[in-house]
Amino acid sequence: MRISLRQLQIFRAVAQEMSFTRAAEALNLTQPAVFTQVRQMEAALGHVLIERIGKRLFLTEAGRTVLETAREVLEAIDRMDMQLADLGGLARGRLRIAAVSTAKYQVPGHLGVFCRRHPGIDVALTVGNREELLARFAANEDDLYILGTVPEDLDAEHRTFARNLLVLVAPPDHPLTGQADVPPARLADEIFVMRERGSGSRSAAERFFAAHGLAPRVRMELGSNEAVKQAVAAGLGLSVISRGTALLELEHGVLHELPVAGFPLVRDWHVAWPRGKHLSIAAQTFLTELQHAPEFGQVTAAEGGPRGAVGRGFGVSGT
Structure with a gap:
């Protein structure tokens, strides 16, 4: 094979971020290492994949073709990993959650409970604004997405949880x-x-x-x-x-x-995923636990009157 899976991962990250620096940060690599891997890919394939115009990066036509293939290959590998993990139940596996920035105050608590119950699951949480989250959704980068409002035109399944x-x-x-x-x-x-x-x-x-x-x-x-x-x-x-x-x-x-x-x-808070997506056992379990967990932000009998000082806030009960 002329290029490696790691190079495909690196190229996908650069193409998504349109920045060698941000891609390097996301991959925990140095910027020169990311730049070198992309240039080696271009040399192996015989095509320029990314071009710089002014201060911005753009995909060439060849780059768009490679990106589409990279996504298909890496998603197929992710599906294989997920199916193999499912064979092992919740003893091992991976769970990828993306949440809008406002939810970063609540979701980690739920994830903390999940991780204590299922220590063999590798959990990743990505936080971004609504536009960034919908872009990740379109690229099928995560298992579940936490949103305040699910757009009507989004081809998604979703549940309300709080x-x-x-x-x-x-x-x-x-x-x-x-x-x-x-x-x-x-x-x-x-x-x-x-x-x-x-x-x-x-x-x-x-x-x-x-x-x-x-x-x-x-x-x-x-x-x-x-x-x-x-x-x-x-x-x-x-x-x-x-x-x-x-x-x-x-x-x-x-x-x-x-x-x-x-x-x-x-x-309402919603948890969503692409319609037709096969949810791993880890994702299904987190979805179930999320929906049955004590609701964040429960209000008092007076329906949460204004607070200058707050007694109880958001929280998650232990296992």
Whole structure:
């Protein structure tokens, strides 16, 4: 064989990232090693696979052909590994989970329980924004995907496993802090800090505002929940975020949950996978355990009234 499976893995990573540096980081290799392997592939195949135009990398026509084949070959090997692992039950095997960034506060707890129950399973968790997760879904890179909302046009099977409560947060010295039963109309003149367009929390917030005839002023868009929390704490604006992402800040009074009528916005967490995909025993077991685990973010009998301080937060019971 003119090229190796390892070279196919490296080339696939570069093609997906469109960056030698990011591919090297994902593979735990050095950038020169990744670059050399791709150049050796090109020499063996007699075709340029990746070209640089300005500061960006692009696949050539030959590169697109090789990428398609690389995916088919590596997916076939993954299926073989999965089938062999299934023969051994849960004594060994692999589980690959991809989750949207907001879910990174909840999913590791579930995975921790799973790993303690099944120590022979090699577990990998990838966290990214919604766009990155859907790209991974399209490339069939993982076993299961954790999403807030599953797009209607996504050819997927999915299950709901928990609620995701979105709350309106403010710095503790905000004029609305401490007030009760704030009507949505009071938000008309407020400035907001929001996640990027297309994110689940941003879309849910926009639907709420539109339903109340509001057009909130967005001062800045930020690409992570951590950045949003810091911006709100600094007094740059209000925001709508998942309560689970801000438990510590609410508990310590860094942020305050405003009691605006209609909040919290109740959404669901979904676990999804490509329709028709054969789930390994490890994936099937995690799916079952996820659906039967104590629900994250359970609210009180008062349906989770606003919290300046939080007593109990998200958690997973032991085995």
